[in-house]
Amino acid sequence: MKMSQHIVYLVLGAMITLGLVFIIGAGPNGSQVGRYQVSTCLKRDWVYVYVIDTATGTVKFVDEKNENKPFEEIKSSR
Numbered sequence: 001m002k003m004s005q006h007i008v009y010l011v012l013g014a015m016i017t018l019g020l021v022f023i024i025g026a027g028p029n030g031s032q033v034g035r036y037q038v039s040t041c042l043k044r045d046w047v048y049v050y051v052i053d054t055a056t057g058t059v060k061f062v063d064e065k066n067e068n069k070p071f072e073e074i075k076s077s078r
Contacts, residue, residue: 036071 041048049050049062051071060074 019071031048035053037052038053039050039052041050051060051062051067052058053060053071058076060071062074
């Protein structure tokens with residue numbers, strides 16, 4: 001291989017790597033990464049899903065009827 005091909009591959013690899021870093025790390029300013037956590041519990045062939053808001057401490061039970069609702073619209077389990 002010629003030296004120019006090595007440089008082209010090096011530059012191409014660096015551009016792809018930087019592009020992936022920017023895409024994966026992209027998010028709106030002020031976004032809270034890790035704010036919500038999911039916990040599951042298995043009881044008698046049923047899976048219970050709880051979503052925890054780590055900023056406020058609110059725990060909400062997610063079932064089939066509120067599966068696609070935003071977190072704010074789900075009733076709190078407290």
